[in-house]
Amino acid sequence: MTSAESPPTVENPWLARFAKLVVCATFVLIFIGGYTTTSGAGMAFADWPLSNGSLNPAGWWQNFMMRLEHGHRLTAGTVMTLVIVLFVWTLLRRRFLPRAAVPLAACALVGVFSQAILGGLRVILDPQGIAATTSTIATTFRVLHGCFAQIELCLVVSLAAVLSPVWPQLVAQPTFRKVARLGWVTAGLVFVQLMVGATMRHLGAGLAIPTYPLTPDGGIMPKVHNAFVDLNFTHTRFLALLVTIHVLLLARRALVSGEVRLARPALLLIALLVAQILMGMFVIWHLRPPMLTTLHVVNGAAVFATTVFLAVRASRSPAVDSPGESASHFHLTEATA
Incomplete structure (x- = not known):
């Protein structure tokens, strides 16, 4: 050597x-x-x-x-x-x-x-x-x-x-940096969604809009506006749609990256997203049953964790295969800062 x-x-x-x-x-x-x-x-x-x-x-x-x-x-x-x-x-x-x-x-x-x-x-x-x-x-x-x-x-x-x-087995491709950037943006959006969901949950606003996908009067936008309704609409409609779009874009980018170790968590992320949407709908339709509501919370954590996991892997640089090498090529710290 x-x-x-x-x-x-x-x-x-x-x-x-x-x-x-x-x-x-x-x-x-x-x-x-x-x-x-x-x-x-x-x-x-x-x-x-x-x-x-x-x-x-x-x-x-x-x-x-x-x-x-x-x-x-x-x-x-x-x-x-x-x-x-x-x-x-x-x-x-x-x-x-x-x-x-x-x-x-x-x-x-x-x-x-x-x-x-x-x-x-x-x-x-x-x-x-x-x-x-x-x-x-x-x-x-x-x-x-x-x-x-x-x-x-x-x-x-x-x-x-x-x-x-x-x-140490990851071999970075030019597309990795794009996956990492979109991954961290998506992780940020998912976390905002989780914060809004937690606020809604602790304020008791989970059924402020008790129907889905339409509002009780059959519209898309609620006619009555207050802190509880607007918080619920933000979580169940606006941010849910925004997160869904970003997760699908991230999964697509990871799947075409040419690295199977990014493709696998991307497929898992899609499955978790589908499960989260379905559980969210059933939570509303069945008036927040305790076990299903809790599983919805845990699955949301899994979506967030998988997004971060994918972003971390995509932040891997080929220049750091050992602890003795320079950290100048290691973008994980930079990406998470």
Whole structure:
């Protein structure tokens, strides 16, 4: 090997598998958290970080609402532990990993602690038993808690993508940069859609327009306008259409890129988009059944995560096959900035 040649990339298969495990655990946490919110069990305990002043509150398994909320807290603690282990493991192996791995792991670590604090503030600042003037603050923290869960998910997804054995095998094509740009734009739109959806959900505006695709009076645009109706219309019609167009354009661009490792997540993204649209319609038609509503939330997170995953892969530069190479050609940090 000459000095001009780069050292071979050292694979870390067990670290890559563990990163995927953390991604799966995060999806489980989002499902449990979503179902807790849908069922109205978010304030089953009025204190935090303890539950009724205890780590193991009496009767929590027998009471459905307490079981949901305490189960959510236990799952959150498990995911936090997994993220800590993932960060330490990544830090110890940093010499053999792509340069983006440690910063992503550090962000995931900060993110999981931030999410826990937001969840605690969501409980502490709840207007239940507090002056009504705090209700806006409490709702804000509920929305932030829901949205930040999506950010944390995408941080661990991005880290899993970088740690994957596929990462050093990617051979970038000229079309990659176009896929990456459209991918990050699409991810931004999906996140805005998720924020509007979370706000609508926590304000109880999910059925402000109780029919779909037409409004109750048979039109396309609602005749009555208020904050709840306009928020619902923005989420279920305007942003839904905008996201659909961008996802399809992104999938098409990835499919014609000539790289099968971009084509596969693009096909998955299309399938998730179709499922999301169908679930959204059935949620309205059947008046927000709890399980289907929660699955709609989780599938929305999957759409966001898959879009970010595709954008991360497309941001891969052929010049960085090993951790010892210059980071000047590595566009992931630039793309996510």
